[in-house]
Amino acid sequence: MSQSWKPLPDDLSEPARRLAEELRAVKDAHGISLAELGKRTYLSKASWERWLNGKRLITSQALAGLIAAVDCDAVLLTSLLRQAEAARGATEPAAAPPVPGPAAGPAAEPAAAATVPVPVPVAVPIPVPLPVPVPVPVPAATAGVPGWRRPPALAAVAAVAVLLVLAGLYLHGLKADTSAAAASAAGPTAPAGARPVALPAQLCQGVGCAGRDPQAMGCETDDRTLVTGTIGRVVLYVHYSARCRAAWAGITDGSPGDTATITTSTGSQETALIHWGYDNYSMMVEAASADTVLRVCGHQPEGDGCTRAVTSLVASASATSTP
Structure with a gap:
């Protein structure tokens, strides 16, 4: 196409x-x-x-x-x-040699790799309880006889029985772990004749989205740009997802090292840092309450600056469209 x-x-x-x-x-x-x-x-x-x-x-x-x-x-x-x-x-004209500056702090991160590995959940083996040893019954006729000992053959049979029980439980647990891992990789299944169950429309919402990636969580599907601001040539954005009830910062037309930090009225913050290229976005902050106040502030060589505060999420989201 x-x-x-x-x-x-x-x-x-x-x-x-x-x-x-x-x-x-x-x-x-x-x-x-x-x-x-x-x-x-x-x-x-x-x-x-x-x-x-x-x-x-x-x-x-x-x-x-x-x-x-x-x-x-x-x-x-x-x-x-x-x-x-x-x-x-x-x-292009020859660039001037770089001026030495102070040692990079925690914000000066190395260039990001071309692809970011996505963590894959690993099936955790289910612990198998050890069997409680079953005492071998003592014949009534000899139980009270002083100095009586179990015959060696009977003790050997009891030991073999315990080992067989342990081996069976271990193999059963191993089979269960393998089946669980295979089922997890294949995805959820329903029993025969059961009606399909609809999966949730989003993977996170509200406080569950805090600190998470809006693209990975699917919150970008109903993204709204509530407000923008500029610092020189750099553009700052306040993004909001009504479905996920969360917000995040965006920055474009910047340079490596430029940042944009979103702050809520409750004090939560997430920062977008341009590692390389010209733009980036931050992780999400909770924006579940309609009276949550949002603002994005940036720091660039041209200076510092902020967008205007977003004070009404419902009204702002209904008055904007996806950029």
Whole structure:
């Protein structure tokens, strides 16, 4: 499925133009939207829009994420990116040497990898209770005889019986663990004749979404941008999901090291940090109450600044649309 693309900028170098055209062809060949492309590569759809329309040259990390996510000609795309970078380096003036600064704090994190591993739950074996030893009955005729001992043969039979019981329980527990793991991997099943049970529309809501990724939780499906603000060229966003009853910060047109922090009236905070590229978003904060106040503040070389406060979630969400 192809789409009608905008003309590429006239000032693109020939390698950069070919690279943008090849990236468009990969997207069209797989018939995926910008949002789906962003989810597969763990990047925002805004970044992919700029790369596919020639507004920015795609980064090597983003290209590596694309190659890992979809079937494409990795050799051709990598070669075109190197040629485009070389052409850009030949036309740009030499950059001034960086000025040494203080040691990076906790916010200065290393460049993120092209793909972020998603933790997979591991089936935990169910502990199997050990059997209580069953005493071997003592014959009534000999129970009271001083110095009586159980015959060696009877003791051996009792020991073998206990070992057989232990082995059976162990194998039963192992089989149960294996079956549980297989059932978990295959997904939920229903007994024969039972009516299908509808799964919940969202994976989290309210306080259950706090500190979690809005894309991974599916909260981006009804995302509303309640308010925006700017610091120089950098744009800050307050995102809100009525279905998940949670909010998060967004930042675009920034540079590595720029941040955007969302704060609630209860003091909860989450920060979006641009590791590399031009944009990012934060984890979510709870916004279950209609009177929750939200604000996003950013810190960039151009200075610090904040969006206006969102004081009525219901009214703001109904008056906005998905960007």
